[in-house]
Amino acid sequence: MVSTGTSIEPRPAAPAPTEPHSAVDDLLYQRLSELAATRAADSGPSYPDLRPAVEQALYHEARLLDDRRYRAWLDRFTDDCVYWIPLDLDGDPREQISYLLDDHRRMTDRIGLLETGWAHAQNPPSRTSRIVSNVEAWPLADGEIRARCSVVTWEYRRERLTPFVSRNDYVLAALGDEWTIRIKIVGLVDCDGDVRKFSFVL
Amino acid sequence: MIDLEGLVEPHRVHRTIYVDPAIFTAEMDRIFGGAWVYVAHESQVPEPNDFVTTRLGLRNVIVTRDSDGELHGLFNRCSHRASTVCQHECGTARNFQCSYHGWTYSNRGELVNVPFAEGYPAEFDRAAHGLRQIPRLATYRGLVFATLNPAAPSLIDWLGPAADLIDEFVDRSPTGRIELRNRQRMIYRGNWKLAWDNAGDGLHPTFAHRSFLVLNERHHGGARSLSQFKANPDETGMYGDDLGHGHMFVDQRPGLSRSFWETQRPVPGREWYADRIRARYGESSAEVLEMAPGSMMNLSIFPNLLIKGNHLEVIDPISVAETRLHTWVAAAAGAPEEVNVLRMRIAEDFPSLGNPDDLELFERCQEGLGIAEIEWVDMSKGLGHPAQQILGNGVQRGPVTHEGPMRGYIRAWLELMQAEPPRTVAGPGRVACEVAG
Numbered sequence: 145m146v147s148t149g150t151s152i153e154p155r156p157a158a159p160a161p162t163e164p165h166s167a168v169d170d171l172l173y174q175r176l177s178e179l180a181a182t183r184a185a186d187s188g189p190s191y192p193d194l195r196p197a198v199e200q201a202l203y204h205e206a207r208l209l210d211d212r213r214y215r216a217w218l219d220r221f222t223d224d225c226v227y228w229i230p231l232d233l234d235g236d237p238r239e240q241i242s243y244l245l246d247d248h249r250r251m252t253d254r255i256g257l258l259e260t261g262w263a264h265a266q267n268p269p270s271r272t273s274r275i276v277s278n279v280e281a282w283p284l285a286d287g288e289i290r291a292r293c294s295v296v297t298w299e300y301r302r303e304r305l306t307p308f309v310s311r312n313d314y315v316l317a318a319l320g321d322e323w324t325i326r327i328k329i330v331g332l333v334d335c336d337g338d339v340r341k342f343s344f345v346l
Numbered sequence: 347m348i349d350l351e352g353l354v355e356p357h358r359v360h361r362t363i364y365v366d367p368a369i370f371t372a373e374m375d376r377i378f379g380g381a382w383v384y385v386a387h388e389s390q391v392p393e394p395n396d397f398v399t400t401r402l403g404l405r406n407v408i409v410t411r412d413s414d415g416e417l418h419g420l421f422n423r424c425s426h427r428a429s430t431v432c433q434h435e436c437g438t439a440r441n442f443q444c445s446y447h448g449w450t451y452s453n454r455g456e457l458v459n460v461p462f463a464e465g466y467p468a469e470f471d472r473a474a475h476g477l478r479q480i481p482r483l484a485t486y487r488g489l490v491f492a493t494l495n496p497a498a499p500s501l502i503d504w505l506g507p508a509a510d511l512i513d514e515f516v517d518r519s520p521t522g523r524i525e526l527r528n529r530q531r532m533i534y535r536g537n538w539k540l541a542w543d544n545a546g547d548g549l550h551p552t553f554a555h556r557s558f559l560v561l562n563e564r565h566h567g568g569a570r571s572l573s574q575f576k577a578n579p580d581e582t583g584m585y586g587d588d589l590g591h592g593h594m595f596v597d598q599r600p601g602l603s604r605s606f607w608e609t610q611r612p613v614p615g616r617e618w619y620a621d622r623i624r625a626r627y628g629e630s631s632a633e634v635l636e637m638a639p640g641s642m643m644n645l646s647i648f649p650n651l652l653i654k655g656n657h658l659e660v661i662d663p664i665s666v667a668e669t670r671l672h673t674w675v676a677a678a679a680g681a682p683e684e685v686n687v688l689r690m691r692i693a694e695d696f697p698s699l700g701n702p703d704d705l706e707l708f709e710r711c712q713e714g715l716g717i718a719e720i721e722w723v724d725m726s727k728g729l730g731h732p733a734q735q736i737l738g739n740g741v742q743r744g745p746v747t748h749e750g751p752m753r754g755y756i757r758a759w760l761e762l763m764q765a766e767p768p769r770t771v772a773g774p775g776r777v778a779c780e781v782a783g
Contacts, residue, residue, distance in 0.1 A: 166615055168614035169619075235528065237690065241530065241673075241675045241697075243694070244698045247615075249614070250613065250695075256564060257557050257558065257699055260556070260557045261557075263702075263703060265706040336531075339531065340533060341706075
């Protein structure tokens with residue numbers, strides 16, 4: 145029998161996560177704007193010494209998502225994280241909608257939606273493979289690391305193989321076995337074009 | 347000539363209206379040419395010489411504001427060899443020059459320059475070679491509509507009772523104006539009417555959006571966005587209207603147990619921005635916060651504008667089985683900045699969490715419609731039911747899960763398709779834009 149991909153285990157109705165507060169405030173938006181400006185500027189050569197540890201984190205993240213181990217993926221984000229898929233790479237998210245701009249609470253909702261077992265757009269579920277390449281990294285203040293990579297996520301679902309091509313930016317809060325992500329930005333090259341609805345985590 | 351007889355019955359429609367390419371071609375002509383069609387919003391061309399490109403059915407169109415501030419609907423087609431003359435989604439330009447042979451037009455459509463003019467026959471009349479224009483353009487509360495039909499009623503007559511509902515939507519802004527920001531574009535593999543049907547369908551949320559309902563119950567508890575669809579929605583007071591001319595309205599507001607703000611799902615920045623609003627606006631802050639969530643109105647202006655939440659969603663047919671949806675977000679012009687920041691996060695919420703399930707179901711419907719031997723699509727719920735009532739203004743109203751709004755639009759669809767309305771394209775020169783409100 146051909147596997148249709150591992151399903152996300154529908155979870156029972158209990159226990160609701162207790163995430164009463166959002167970490168998003170004006171300062172966090174400013175940080176995203178600064179990050180966008182840094183991205184647009186020429187950052188110069190990257191730091192090759194950082195690359196192996198950054199690759200370890202990014203490859204691991206890709207594996208967690210391809211395997212749809214979403215709770216484990218979520219655990220790799222800091223409480224004050226942002227996960228952002230813009231529709232306009234140069235826009236200010238305070239003034240525009242994005243494909244999504246999630247804090248930890250809405251990320252948890254996004255995973256929770258899949259776990260209800262009633263997300264029709266994931267029935268049958270997508271199978272994905274992410275090719276992560278061109279990994280570069282730069283040190284930031286306070287031990288944070290900025291990373292950039294090119295990603296092609298191939299999604300197979302209902303007889304269709306669809307590529308999602310992006311340039312991803314990360315702010316990693318920690319590296320090594322305990323790597324964590326503070327900011328993840330998925331910059332789809334066709335973000336302002338006709339984006340196919342996707343219901344898996346990109 | 348296509349035969350429409352027998353495709354629409356009071357309680358059901360024939361599958362061919364969703365799958366037949368000949369019917370699609372006729373629709374692009376008779377409906378997306380014969381009816382008033384939404385093409386743009388005035389906030390996209392706020393200043394003189396601004397322009398925005400859009401579509402009228404399958405026709406590529408530029409809506410310009412000339413140096414005197416007047417609006418024009420120009421076909422994006424060089425009068426010479428048919429190339430499009432404008433490649434940008436929006437911008438500011440006095441002239442449009444065709445890249446192919448250099449013919450240049452003003453933003454009123456006049457042909458202002460033909461390079462190497464020597465050599466054209468004596469009877470070549472430059473004045474007759476401007477960009478062709480949409481013959482009728484009209485605005486209502488900032489919404490710009492266009493038609494190729496000289497016999498179409500005035501826009502205000504076409505909108506009918508829908509005009510008051512547009513007012514309600516727009517007047518949630520303190521200035522009575524909305525301002526479109528950016529948009530999301532997505533494609534589904536299905537007929538454009540599947541999105542249209544769905545907009546007037548108060549029966550589907552309980553099932554199609556079950557993941558969203560269950561999620562909110564589990565993570566946030568109590569009355570949250572859409573939770574009024576958890577049990578029997580008809581017991582909540584929500585209703586669906588057939589507004590005439592194909593326009594539909596589903597009113598979710600009567601289903602709210604508490605204020606818009608209190609029942610809004612938590613979105614990123616909710617706490618920080620709400621605190622700031624409370625600090626700045628004190629006693630009136632509850633009123634200010636009410637401007638942030640969606641309108642809870644689903645107002646559909648036939649054939650292509652779905653006003654919902656804080657969105658203008660535009661249905662953009664591509665082919666009989668492929669449709670593009672543009673979801674524009676509306677900011678409340680003149681509202682506190684914090685309100686509009688919250689509007690952006692709220693406006694992403696259902697579209698990214700709930701809409702994928704709608705689109706999945708449209709595609710499943712299109713697949714099912716491919717079975718030629720099974721001919722009919724049912725829309726009989728509420729037909730002849732005593733709860734259906736006719737209001738004084740002619741609006742037919744019923745409980746929210748009834749399919750009256752769909753039956754109303756399909757009658758309007760048939761009328762337009764059978765009338766074969768006249769369509770004209772105006773020559774170069776001024777076409778006065780009507781201001782309906």
